[in-house]
Amino acid sequence: MRILVIEDEKKITDFIKRGLKEEGYAVDVAYDGEQGFFLAKTNAYDLILLDLMLPKVDGLSVCKKLRAEGVSTPIIMVTAKDTVKDKVVGLDSGADDYLTKPFAFEELLARMRAVLRKKDAKSVNKLQVDDLVLDLLTHKVTRAGKEIALTSKEYSLLEYLMRNSGSVVTRTMISEHVWDIDFDTFTNVIDVYIKYLRDKIDSDSKKKLIQTIRGRGYTLKG
Secondary structure (H helix, E strand, O other): OEEEEEOOOHHHHHHHHHHHHHOOOEEEEEOOHHHHHHHHHHOOOOEEEEOOOOOOOOHHHHHHHHHHOOOOOOEEEEEOOOOHHHHHHHHHOOOOEEEEOOOOHHHHHHHHHHHHHHHOOOOOOEEEEOOEEEEOOOOOEEEOOEEEOOOHHHHHHHHHHHHOOOOOEOHHHHHHHHOOOOOOOOOOHHHHHHHHHHHHHOOOOOOOOEEEEOOOEEEEOO
16 A cells, blocks of 8 residues: 655654555655645545644645545544644544554554545455455465465555456556655566566466556456
């Protein structure tokens, strides 16, 4: 999944970005409200982490403007403002949750999972295509009951393919959801990671789930 962090304190953004990347998320960062609003309006994100006290445009205004523009991406406000009134104002502006600083990274992850579950009322804990199963809670992947060890980026790529099972996903779509904004789309990194997944998922099975659609991209289907 792709996350946008709108936060002007570099130490905090580096801490959050590093932790989220270790969990397999693609992460973009904006250091002021103006840039954050632009990125949130023009890119597809699964979740936004938004500070309130930002340069140029404050977080409350960013949240209100996004909602007014019809952007429904879940927003968690992450801020040092910790009074009940601050929380009420933040939630009433359109945020889905409110987390005060300082915070434990484990709590941030838990709140993100909770908000993402609410995003889709039909959310499930497992994805399955044929005999390939991906557990969204434990990150365990199995094929025909045999566990498959994946790196965080391989897992993120597989999750995206499985969430779009049966549909063709282009390299651009993959780069937008699995890699961050600085990703060079002219490299062959995506093709390399597709090969890694094929070697781990399809090499020992007669039925090949990951298919190349020449000139378009890839699809995963049973």
